[in-house]
Amino acid sequence: MKLAPPPGMRDFYPEDMRRQNWLFDAWRNVSLRFGFEEYEGPIFETLELYTIKSGEEIVDQLFHFADRGGREFAIRPEMTPTLARLVAARANALPRPIKWFSIPRMCRAERPQRGRLREFFQWNVDILGVDDPLADAEVIAVAAELFRAIGVTSDEVVIRYSSRRLAAAVLQDFGITPDACERAFQLIDRMEKRGGESFVEEWDRQYKEVVSGATVLDFLASADIDTCLKMITRTAGDAAHATAHEFSQLQRHLEHLNVADYCAFDMKVVRGLAYYTGTIFEAFPRTLDMRALLGGGRYDSLTELVGGPRVPGVGFGAGDAPLFEFLRELKRWPETGSKIDVFVIDADTELFPAAQRVASALRAAGLTVDYSYKRQNVGKQFKQAANRNARFAVVVGQEYRDRQQLVVKNFATGAQEVHLERELLADTARYLGR
Amino acid sequence: MKLAPPPGMRDFYPEDMRRQNWLFDAWRNVSLRFGFEEYEGPIFETLELYTIKSGEEIVDQLFHFADRGGREFAIRPEMTPTLARLVAARANALPRPIKWFSIPRMCRAERPQRGRLREFFQWNVDILGVDDPLADAEVIAVAAELFRAIGVTSDEVVIRYSSRRLAAAVLQDFGITPDACERAFQLIDRMEKRGGESFVEEWDRQYKEVVSGATVLDFLASADIDTCLKMITRTAGDAAHATAHEFSQLQRHLEHLNVADYCAFDMKVVRGLAYYTGTIFEAFPRTLDMRALLGGGRYDSLTELVGGPRVPGVGFGAGDAPLFEFLRELKRWPETGSKIDVFVIDADTELFPAAQRVASALRAAGLTVDYSYKRQNVGKQFKQAANRNARFAVVVGQEYRDRQQLVVKNFATGAQEVHLERELLADTARYLGR
Numbered sequence: 042m043k044l045a046p047p048p049g050m051r052d053f054y055p056e057d058m059r060r061q062n063w064l065f066d067a068w069r070n071v072s073l074r075f076g077f078e079e080y081e082g083p084i085f086e087t088l089e090l091y092t093i094k095s096g097e098e099i100v101d102q103l104f105h106f107a108d109r110g111g112r113e114f115a116i117r118p119e120m121t122p123t124l125a126r127l128v129a130a131r132a133n134a135l136p137r138p139i140k141w142f143s144i145p146r147m148c149r150a151e152r153p154q155r156g157r158l159r160e161f162f163q164w165n166v167d168i169l170g171v172d173d174p175l176a177d178a179e180v181i182a183v184a185a186e187l188f189r190a191i192g193v194t195s196d197e198v199v200i201r202y203s204s205r206r207l208a209a210a211v212l213q214d215f216g217i218t219p220d221a222c223e224r225a226f227q228l229i230d231r232m233e234k235r236g237g238e239s240f241v242e243e244w245d246r247q248y249k250e251v252v253s254g255a256t257v258l259d260f261l262a263s264a265d266i267d268t269c270l271k272m273i274t275r276t277a278g279d280a281a282h283a284t285a286h287e288f289s290q291l292q293r294h295l296e297h298l299n300v301a302d303y304c305a306f307d308m309k310v311v312r313g314l315a316y317y318t319g320t321i322f323e324a325f326p327r328t329l330d331m332r333a334l335l336g337g338g339r340y341d342s343l344t345e346l347v348g349g350p351r352v353p354g355v356g357f358g359a360g361d362a363p364l365f366e367f368l369r370e371l372k373r374w375p376e377t378g379s380k381i382d383v384f385v386i387d388a389d390t391e392l393f394p395a396a397q398r399v400a401s402a403l404r405a406a407g408l409t410v411d412y413s414y415k416r417q418n419v420g421k422q423f424k425q426a427a428n429r430n431a432r433f434a435v436v437v438g439q440e441y442r443d444r445q446q447l448v449v450k451n452f453a454t455g456a457q458e459v460h461l462e463r464e465l466l467a468d469t470a471r472y473l474g475r
Numbered sequence: 476m477k478l479a480p481p482p483g484m485r486d487f488y489p490e491d492m493r494r495q496n497w498l499f500d501a502w503r504n505v506s507l508r509f510g511f512e513e514y515e516g517p518i519f520e521t522l523e524l525y526t527i528k529s530g531e532e533i534v535d536q537l538f539h540f541a542d543r544g545g546r547e548f549a550i551r552p553e554m555t556p557t558l559a560r561l562v563a564a565r566a567n568a569l570p571r572p573i574k575w576f577s578i579p580r581m582c583r584a585e586r587p588q589r590g591r592l593r594e595f596f597q598w599n600v601d602i603l604g605v606d607d608p609l610a611d612a613e614v615i616a617v618a619a620e621l622f623r624a625i626g627v628t629s630d631e632v633v634i635r636y637s638s639r640r641l642a643a644a645v646l647q648d649f650g651i652t653p654d655a656c657e658r659a660f661q662l663i664d665r666m667e668k669r670g671g672e673s674f675v676e677e678w679d680r681q682y683k684e685v686v687s688g689a690t691v692l693d694f695l696a697s698a699d700i701d702t703c704l705k706m707i708t709r710t711a712g713d714a715a716h717a718t719a720h721e722f723s724q725l726q727r728h729l730e731h732l733n734v735a736d737y738c739a740f741d742m743k744v745v746r747g748l749a750y751y752t753g754t755i756f757e758a759f760p761r762t763l764d765m766r767a768l769l770g771g772g773r774y775d776s777l778t779e780l781v782g783g784p785r786v787p788g789v790g791f792g793a794g795d796a797p798l799f800e801f802l803r804e805l806k807r808w809p810e811t812g813s814k815i816d817v818f819v820i821d822a823d824t825e826l827f828p829a830a831q832r833v834a835s836a837l838r839a840a841g842l843t844v845d846y847s848y849k850r851q852n853v854g855k856q857f858k859q860a861a862n863r864n865a866r867f868a869v870v871v872g873q874e875y876r877d878r879q880q881l882v883v884k885n886f887a888t889g890a891q892e893v894h895l896e897r898e899l900l901a902d903t904a905r906y907l908g909r
Contacts, residue, residue, distance in 0.1 A: 043521070044564035044781065047548055050517035052561055055575065058513045074838040076815055076845030076863070079492045083484035083594055084518060084550070084580060085538070087477070104519070104548070106540035108584060114481055114538070116518070116550070127486055130478035136862065138848050141489065146518060146580075150542060160517055171848045179848075186838070297831035299839075347478065381510055397731035404508040404620070405733075411510030414572050414605045414613075428570065429510070 049151055049159030059377035061162070064191075064361055065144055068164040071187045072142035075179065077166060080141050082123035088113040090122045094316070094346055104150050104159075116148040120165045120358065121343065128169055129349020137170035139352075158362055164335075167356030169344075174287045177320040177339055177355045178294030184324060184335055184357060185300035192373060198334065200300075201307035202322035204288050205338070208311055210273035210281040211264075216251040223315055229261065230313040237262075266292070266306040291320060316340045320355060329370050335359035382408040383473060384426030388438030390416045396437040399447065399462065403435070406469045427452070433473050435465075449473070483585055483593030493811035495596070498625075498795055499578055502598040505621045506576035509613065511600060514575045516557035522547040524556045528750070528780055538584050538593075550582040554599045554792065555777065562603055563783020571604035573786075592796055598769075601790030603778075608721045611754040611773055611789045612728030618758060618769055618791060619734035626807060632768065634734075635741035636756035638722055639772070642745055644707040644715040645698075650685040657749055663695065664747040671696075700726070700740040725754060750774045754789060763804050769793030816842040817907060818860030822872030824850045830871040833881065833896065837869070840903045861886070867907050869899075883907070 046052045053061055069079070088105050105115040117123060120143055128139060143165045151157040166183050168176040181200055188198050208229075209222045217225050225248070232240040237258050244254030270288065273281040295301045304322075312321040321338035325331070337357025344352040368374055383403050387396035396412060403410045411429055413422050419436070426434045433451055440446035440459060447465055449472060450457045458472075465472050480486045487495055503513070522539050539549035551557060554577055562573060577599045585591040600617050602610040615634060622632050642663075643656045651659050659682070666674040671692050678688030704722065707715040729735045738756075746755040755772035759765070771791020778786040802808055817837050821830035830846055837844045845863055847856050853870070860868045867885055874880040874893060881899055883906060884891045892906070899906050 044560055044783065046517050046560075047519065047521055047546070050519070052517070052564075053515035054561065054565070055512035055514055058515055061515070062513065073843050074841065076843060078489035078813060079496065080489055081487035081492055081495070083480050083486070084582065085481065085484070085594075087481055101543075104540055104542070106538055108538070109535075109586070112481070126478055126480075127488065130486075131488070140845075148518065152543070160519075168848075173848060175848050182835070189839075293828070294831070297828045297835075299832065299835045349478065379512060394727070394731045397728070398733065401616070401731070401733045405623075407508065409507050409510060411574075414602075414607060414609050 047159070048153030049157060051158070051160065055379065056377070059379065060365070060375055061361070063375045063377050064364065065162070067187060067190050068142070068144055068359075071183055071190055072164075072166060074186070075140070075183050077140045077142040077183070080124075080127065080143050081145065082117070082120070082127065082143075084146070085114045085116045086123060086126075088115045090126065090347070091115055091118065094122050094125075102150050104148050117145065118147055118149045120145045120147065120163065121340075122347070124165065124167060124356075125343045125347045125349070128352055128354075129344040129347050132344060132350050132352055135170075138176065139167075139169040139354075141169070142166045162361040164359040164361075165356065166337075167354055169352050169354035169356075171355075172341070172353040174291035174320065175294050177291055178298055180337065180355055180357055181295060181304060181320075181322055182298040182300045184322075184337075184359070185303035187359070188303060188324075191368075191375075193367075193371070195302040197327055197371065198303065198324055198367075199327050200304045200322050200324045201310045202291075202304055202320060203306060203308055203310040204284065204291075204320050205311060205317055206280075206284040206319050207269060207273065207288055208308065210284055211260075211269055211308070213281075214272050215257065215260075217248065221248070226311040227313060229309060229311045232258075232261075232309060261308045264308045269308065287319075312336060312338055316343060316346070318342070322357070324359075326367055326370070329367070331367060331370070332363055334363050334367055378430060380409075380430045380432070381411050382431070383410045383433045383435055384422070384429055384431035385410060385412040386419055386422040386426065386434055386436045387412075387416075388419055388436060388441075392437045392441060395441060399435060399437055399466075402466050403469060403473070406466065408469060408473060432475075435473075481593075482587030483591060485592065485594065489813065490811070493813065494799070494809055495795070497809045497811045498798065499596075501621060501624050502576075502578055502793075505617055505624055506598075506600060508620070509574070509617050511574045511576040511617070514558075514561065514577050515579065516551070516554070516561065516577075518580070519548045519550045520557060520560075522549045524560065524781070525549055525552065528556050528559075536584050538582050551579065552581055552583045554579045554581065554597065555774075556781070558599065558601060558790075559777045559781045559783070562786055562788075563778040563781050566778060566784050566786055569604075572610065573601075573603040573788075575603070576600045596795040598793040598795075599790065600771075601788055603786050603788035603790075605789075606775070606787040608725035608754065609728050611725055612732055614771065614789055614791060615729060615738060615754075615756055616732040616734045618756075618771075618793070619737035621793070622737060622758075625802075625809075627801075627805070629736040631761055631805065632737065632758055632801075633761050634738045634756050634758045635744045636725075636738055636754060637740060637742055637744040638718065638725075638754050639745060639751055640714075640718040640753050641703060641707065641722055642742065644718055645694075645703055645742070647715075648706050649691065649694075651682065655682070660745040661747060663743060663745045666692075666695075666743060695742045698742045703742065721753075746770060746772055750777055750780070752776070756791070758793075760801055760804070763801070765801060765804070766797055768797050768801055812864055814843075814864045814866070815845050816865070817844045817867045817869055818856070818863055818865035819844060819846040820853060820856040820860065820868055820870045821846075821850075822853055822870060822875075826871045826875060829875060833869060833871055833900075836900050837903065837907070840900065842903060842907060866909075869907075 103115040107113050146162050148160045241254035270285045274285050317338040318341045319339035323336040324334040339355040341353040385396045385400040387393045400410050400412050436448040445462045446459050537549040541547050580596050582594045675688035704719045708719050751772040752775045753773035757770040758768040773789040775787040819830045819834040821827045834844050834846050870882040879896045880893050
């Protein structure tokens with residue numbers, strides 16, 4: 042019998058789990074601080090929910106199966122379709138704005154190979170029901186604050202953002218028709234992976250007559266926001282003016298929310314997914330050559346895909362694996378040792394029942410408490426207390442027999458004190474607090 | 476497109492998720508207080524991991540599928556095989572005792588019908604590497620403390636416990652050979668579901684020559700622990716004496732751990748799973764006719780099943796659904812409203828950037844903070860603050876323009892105070908604490 046997990050799947054031994062929980066807590070904490078509420082969905086959905094959004098070609102990337110009734114399901118490869126379903130089902134009842142986050146586990150049927158996980162966790166943060174760049178700025182700010190919360194500075198990570206509407210207006214200025222935009226976006230999206238040369242070649246094959254790939258490449262690499270805004274307000278109509286205005290608002294909100302240092306305008310960001318309609322963004326390490334740490338944007342017709350009414354939205358997803366890879370590269374692997382508050386020690390076996398009663402009382406007071414499951418001498422029990430990283434040892438010994446007193450040893454200071462049992466138990470915060 | 480979740484699966488809207496998190500927090504908190512560490516495993520395992528433990532007949536109860544390489548997997552229907560695999564893989568490296576808990580989600584291919592969930596969460600608590608009734612008592616105490624922690628008294632719930640070894644010795648006294656014990660246990664286990672009459676009939680069909688079903692039924696229903704212990708120490712050998720001694724120790728530990736009031740010896744408890752080898756227990760509502768709230772026991776060769784060395788263990792699993800059902804019946808449905816600390820209000824649109832900066836600073840200080848995404852009058856913003864169950868409103872108004880002061884309204888007391896922005900932000904615990 043193979044004792045390893047299935048290929049591409051992970052086991053979480055306690056030390057791994059502590060690290061996962063450290064990240065989940067950070068994700069949860071930042072989301073809550075921004076007023077988001079947590080939701081969850083089923084681990085598998087109908088296969089149709091995924092093909093409706095991504096076409097039949099996604100089926101190969103899914104773990105799918107049928108039940109005895111012949112209904113087809115797939116383990117979720119992303120949370121967005123579930124989110125769309127939940128919101129669409131109660132579109133009229135949910136109070137707006139809908140500010141939701143989730144930390145789902147999900148699976149993709151990747152070919153097992155090093156670094157390619159088949160199962161992972163992904164933080165999802167979304168605001169629905171608000172058609173204003175303020176919502177876009179809020180979700181970007183959540184992403185930035187996560188980095189700040191885990192000690193990643195704005196020198197180390199950047200959230201590159203742009204707008205599909207803005208990019209479409211710019212491309213239009215170059216002569217690309219609105220109909221051709223989506224295909225042009227796909228080429229731009231692949232540029233980062235395949236390199237500039239391959240981009241120029243592909244572009245020229247399709248649009249050389251309109252504008253050369255070299256010109257576009259040069260523009261994308263160097264365009265600052267002012268150039269873009271000037272360009273589209275000069276040539277385009279009212280819609281482009283509105284786009285420019287919205288984009289300026291987004292930038293101002295990012296400043297007021299104190300995250301502008303984490304953000305940079307970048308015309309090369311378009312995102313490969315067709316359902317994005319406005320703002321788009323991706324976070325990357327500033328100096329390391331790594332994949333995106335998170336990605337998201339505005340999608341205004343997701344709920345319509347599943348048959349619901351139109352509910353505009355903006356959000357992002359961030360996987361656990363890229364972030365841990367990044368922290369490992371930064372040599373900032375989280376310290377998450379195992380700790381307990383108190384280890385209770387009995388001086389001899391006859392005092393063990395008293396030690397159990399003390400342990401129970403301390404646990405009832407909310408402390409994390411352990412004791413030896415073997416009756417052994419005090420020295421060995423102290424050693425076990427140290428191995429468990431206990432903050433305190435509480436010894437039930439001769440003083441207990443004589444005067445109902447407990448000996449408290451503080452491992453951090455080395456100090457040793459003696460307290461009456463009832464006093465210690467009546468005020469654990471005082472005697473055993475941090 | 477159907478907007479409901481797949482049959483037997485649940486959506487967790489924020490109000491549902493808060494309730495789930497309330498339970499998960501209680502489970503986690505009790506486990507940690509007892510010195511347990513959290514672990515997790517993959518959402519699916521090789522199909523073999525389940526058939527090896529439960530035989531081919533389990534396949535029908537699993538959601539299973541193959542990857543492109545033809546390997547067969549199944550979504551986990553329980554955590555025990557994963558636990559066995561994790562422990563077996565590092566049997567020699569893991570420090571003992573191994574005190575682990577987990578809160579996995581899992582699936583069973585139930586026929587969809589009312590109340591039959593296909594996906595659920597289950598709290599798993601196990602101690603491995605300790606072959607002593609003390610470990611059995613500790614896990615039972617964890618279960619009892621969970622009830623205490625969520626306000627379920629020992630008048631409302633009972634953890635019925637027994638021992639398979641003890642039961643085997645008793646059955647031997649009745650003339651049932653050790654080989655026949657497992658089948659006899661199955662009959663006893665089904666008694667609760669099928670009733671006494673059906674039990675007698677089934678029993679008599681198999682063992683009437685040895686002892687009548689009516690005699691056994693009568694004994695099981697009335698046997699107290701002293702009768703059983705006397706019975707087996709009178710007739711049986713050294714092994715039975717050891718069993719009797721261990722069982723007495725278990726009872727003493729339950730007393731010293733202050734949970735004896737939640738526990739009751741019950742010879743009818745044998746558990747249907749063949750891998751249990753010693754202590755077994757199940758929690759039931761005392762007065763309501765409901766299914767078990769949790770069940771567990773000692774298993775001493777689980778790790779051998781997956782090819783590892785022998786590691787004795789004891790533990791239990793408790794599903795989320797039966798517990799919520801129970802709380803609903805008790806009319807003690809947890810109150811888990813949505814709350815935030817602060818709602819920031821701008822007196823006019825020009826002050827909105829300042830309001831955003833205040834909100835960001837308060838969020839950075841760790842508070843949960845929201846503000847209106849629509850620019851609207853102060854009255855409407857106050858209404859939104861009330862809808863969000865904010866503890867405080869912080870108003871950025873004329874006082875801010877004139878003197879950098881913020882107005883703080885405490886919704887609980889109705890009190891309104893004015894503070895300098897820098898003082899408020901420098902000591903949020905003082906001005907905005909609980």
